[in-house]
Amino acid sequence: MAKSGGNGTPMLDELEKGPWPSFVTQIKEAAEIKEQAQDLLKLLERSYHEKIGHWKHGGIVGVLGYGGGVIGRYNDLQSEYPSIAHFHTLRVNMPSGWFYTSEALRTICDIWERHGSGLTNMHGSTGDIILLGTSTDELEPTFKELTDNDFDLGGSGSDLRTPSCCVGPARCEWACYDTLHITNDLTHHFQDELHRPAFPYKFKIKCAGCPNDCVASIARADMSIIGTWRDDIQIDQKEVTAAAKAGLDIQKDVCARCPTQCMDWDGKQLSIDNANCVKCMHCINAMPRALQPGKDRGATILLGAKAPIVEGALLSSVLVPFIKLEPPYDELKDLIERIWEFWGEHGKNRERVGELIQRVGLGNFLEAIEIEPVPQMIAHPRENPYVFYDEYFEEGDDESEDDQ
């Protein structure tokens, strides 16, 4: 294998300096064993000089029977960088919570050494294992080896994307439902939607165990499932006092920061007006030993987040204020299917579900998916007087009737 780096990549070499671990070092490490990585290094150095990328859209490439999971890429200087003329990425479903054994990691590495560039992202922004760069004819063999080892592809194009979740009950005391189980379950249940794009556009699901939302679901998932509770915050008054002694200014740093000002601290006793608590987590975050979410736990389902293209970014908004989440999650799955059905029928090409709701109106959307409107769904009622009433009375109608 040819040596890389040295004077050949002076700009990138700059980025091997400094305390933060260097991606350049990573490409160089791969370049020790894979030619593609050598070419990538050189091409990237060129981009650094020219201030422009050298990749072209790959059209549709993939594995047999799947419509998604591979991002096709070609470079626009193929004769100069032939080993990365094709440089397609495979998106591989990660295990829920991104837990691995050393054995599983080595299996993936071995497969990728045999069939790809030796470069990865752990992980992609959606959560997948990203196997970064290979040629078209290596796609099937890679897939074969992955599935032989119980790994499958993630999504791309207009399909369900690999659902992801926070570490949840595996390591977090605040998880209000089993984020790992549900994520794994939904991913398996909706294999077809994940592998065969048939939606108007992409659909992402992210599961956060509590309102801290450690997977950024409310900003990055079409469906955001955020754990919460209905009953009272559990308080250990002794630990509250201990926290105060340890230097926490409970009045200023906790009570005064409560969004609904529903806490009271008299220097000895912390009391919470739980009816007005909006489960923001702040007080619990500030005193992990003293406070715990309540015991009647479940989740809030929110819908519609996405990046800005092209009407501006959206945050998810409340669809189901509270739901109990226990296997087999039939109620949730049924809800998801009702949403997809309406979206599939009425969504325009490249219209995310959040955009569809904006277009048809949340009220109409709720009617279509058969959910009752409740005030928890809105920040506040409408400010404009423009209500589209469907019906009106005509003379001769029985006036005693209501809207008919």
Next chain:
Amino acid sequence: MAKSGGNGTPMLDELEKGPWPSFVTQIKEAAEIKEQAQDLLKLLERSYHEKIGHWKHGGIVGVLGYGGGVIGRYNDLQSEYPSIAHFHTLRVNMPSGWFYTSEALRTICDIWERHGSGLTNMHGSTGDIILLGTSTDELEPTFKELTDNDFDLGGSGSDLRTPSCCVGPARCEWACYDTLHITNDLTHHFQDELHRPAFPYKFKIKCAGCPNDCVASIARADMSIIGTWRDDIQIDQKEVTAAAKAGLDIQKDVCARCPTQCMDWDGKQLSIDNANCVKCMHCINAMPRALQPGKDRGATILLGAKAPIVEGALLSSVLVPFIKLEPPYDELKDLIERIWEFWGEHGKNRERVGELIQRVGLGNFLEAIEIEPVPQMIAHPRENPYVFYDEYFEEGDDESEDDQ
């Protein structure tokens, strides 16, 4: 004169009962002396039975040389209610602050007894004296008598409307500029714009002496002039203590309600971090004897409020964060003229200035009227990445230049 009321108006008679002063009694009082009021009473009774109004748009009626100031009205049952076949309203400029002498009031009453229905609104929603209902041929004579007595018409149609103001320095300790003087001055200065509609649509100015905004200027005026100050709130610590003794919970009801939490009360001394005070008035309102606005006073100019038709209601937004307002107000007048000029040129028919700004963008609007953008004008910078850059570099341009 025929007698009104009695069994002829059973529904309206109901509204003479109860503790609140009755408009029906007012119409009846006028009906004692004016036939129009009798007919109005009967027509209104009919509307109460039929649940529908009986007025038609009046087209353009008015006085010679003026394009506004009269609202034309005809009833749609003219043969049955002949005395109010025409029933036009005259809008008459009120004196700033709605101050009157008994003599001035009687003068108006006398004129209106001679020429109209004897009914008025004191005042209309924009602030004018409303002389409610007369016929076309009485318009000129009414106008003649009004001007003989130093009263003039207000606006209607696409013109400047009668500016209005709060009671200000005449009776309020918080006035930060002379609302009455400026209102009177602007009304006189812009006579032409008030009387001869030449704008794309109406334009309203309201002057409030302080951020309490007792004329609702921020909601109801295209230009809202709201008094404020730049230096420190004046504190009389003795009076603070007195207020506390008198039962005001200064921590809870004052400090905790301060929008920027910039106040501190240690039980003896009230201190204010004036750099973070947003001049909301709350603390001053709560303790009128203890606190006063600062001494370096002026106003904030905001632009663009209007009712919802048809893009939704607008509140005014900041155009000039702080301006000193002293006669002859040249800077302000110049600003107003620059705004009108741009609006006159670029405003569509029936497009208020606030809507124009929404359409062309505040940034472009500022450029056009030659005002520097400052962050005080916005609640926050843009959230979307869609910037319209006007220029770009072409290869061969001198790269060392900035945006050219």
Next chain:
Amino acid sequence: MATATEPRRTDIGPPSYERFLPPIIKKNYGKWKYHEILRPGVMVHVAASGDRLFTVRAASPRLLSITRIRKYADFADKYCGGHLRFTSRNNVEFLLTEEANIEPLIKDLAALGHAVGGIGNAISNIVHTQGWVHCHSAATDASGVVKAVMDDLHPYFAERTLPGKLRIALACCLNMCGAVHCSDIAILGIHRRPPRVQGGLNKICEIPNVVASCPTAAIRPANVDGQPTVEIDEDNCMFCANCFSVCPALPMADPLNDGLSIWVGGKVSNARTEPTFSKLAIPFLPNNPPRWPEVVQAVRTIVDVWANGARRFERMGEFIARIGWPRFFELTGIEFTKEHIDDYRHAGLTYKRSAQIRHGR
């Protein structure tokens, strides 16, 4: 009467307010130090000079006969050296220098049917509009609803002290001349039947203007019996009446479908929280003259929920922000419906975009 030879006076503007200011105001103009509320409807302003100006605020129906205005003038002469003013909410204020005159003035006002009140943390007059008395656009009457509501709320004007100010406004159509869009409680007349195209429309209106006036593009040019006219796509009409403003041949008023809606939580002042729009509380209540009992009841319920629940200085919107909208609907017993959910231009921004929810109870 003026003679024909006299030059016509125009563009003279209003008479200067200075002509009407009482001497005590002229003397202390801009030099007031503080004020105090002495009793409902009565306050005193104290000047740096020590001078004291008493204000007595009386309820007014706004729609006034000249007979009644002359009575006001008489009272002003009797107690105030001939001086008085009106407020931005259409009350009348008598400006006294003699404290001793307060009682007799109040008595005289009472005899005439004018309660004194509305100052401080009270409900003041309802800002309102023309209604069936004068406007062609009205979906309800204005004065009648106001009278009925204020008869009911009268104690909150004249007697009881409230947590904060509560501002009610009424507009008889979506044009909102009553500027109800920023009120603690707003009553708004609404049409609910699309405009009906009258014959001969093309003779009084420019068809392209009419078509362009519709924000939802519900109006299309059409041809009926050889006459150019327009047709309405009724499903796309949201009853804004902008077409009617532009063209009177498209009337919308309709006894069976017109009615009122109730809005809450708006404010104008900058005190504490920023100015904000009113939000829909009740989409529709019937027109039920002469006393509109459904409206009176609805307003009363909302006022009482606020009066009993709000903290000191807390305006309606601030109160609701603290307890949350779900609780507002629960406490008032108002049903939450699809109509409450915005579906206009910025609708998405009104959705609940967080997991901050009050669960349970």
Next chain:
Amino acid sequence: MATATEPRRTDIGPPSYERFLPPIIKKNYGKWKYHEILRPGVMVHVAASGDRLFTVRAASPRLLSITRIRKYADFADKYCGGHLRFTSRNNVEFLLTEEANIEPLIKDLAALGHAVGGIGNAISNIVHTQGWVHCHSAATDASGVVKAVMDDLHPYFAERTLPGKLRIALACCLNMCGAVHCSDIAILGIHRRPPRVQGGLNKICEIPNVVASCPTAAIRPANVDGQPTVEIDEDNCMFCANCFSVCPALPMADPLNDGLSIWVGGKVSNARTEPTFSKLAIPFLPNNPPRWPEVVQAVRTIVDVWANGARRFERMGEFIARIGWPRFFELTGIEFTKEHIDDYRHAGLTYKRSAQIRHGR
């Protein structure tokens, strides 16, 4: 290698996470009581059973060679019974049961160039995207900018304690795969030159689709040299690149005009304040590889202003809300320009619609 007769396995989904959980997690799953941060990058979770799980979080460049991943695996074998995980911000976490293993693990990681940190009130890894390494749409590189910025911010990851969490994200184009739209600080690659129409466009793209893709209607069908194509009304282009997503024959990348913008004040968590979008701080900084000094400096300045001024637990957006945007611009020395003022769909709602202003100073 698999033989040809074997059936092809598809739709098997990911391997169950249960296979990868360490025994201590299996035992205490869902029964954790609390956690404590022991030192930068190290925390312990204590279970109801009393069991203690130590987490050591190490920085990762995210772009990893298989060589490096194998090293991670070796460390996991050496210290954690073969168990590890990655975080939602692409750090790697070693899960230990033996407290004594923490030090040696950290030493091994340091030797390999992986700092330990990012837990608690710290700056964690920068969520980012492909950039020039793999994407056709990039206006800048991703990994390079991240490396340069994190080299500079490293002490905030590994040593210094901050007022609260500070989340930085980078996306190399407006598609925002790095989901920068809700970050305390966001770095966003931007194009500033309208797309250039390539010859033969009609052969690879459907012209009506291309025309429809433009939100500002800046694309019109055209005919050049007898070939159907499109033309761009450059004045109406706001560089969203949606047309390029739909049609690769409209490239936007341009060395002279591409660059980066900086955004601040977004957040995702529901803690205290609701989730909110990032707002524009700096409209444009040049692409200056390999170390993007302007970007590094800008981020550093903003971080420092926040770190020195914020109260405990206060996120960037909460801090700015308290001091006000004018002061933010003043403290950071960033110039306020026309570009900061929104002029898109909901622009009016971002104007300052109150008189609540900090004057003077």
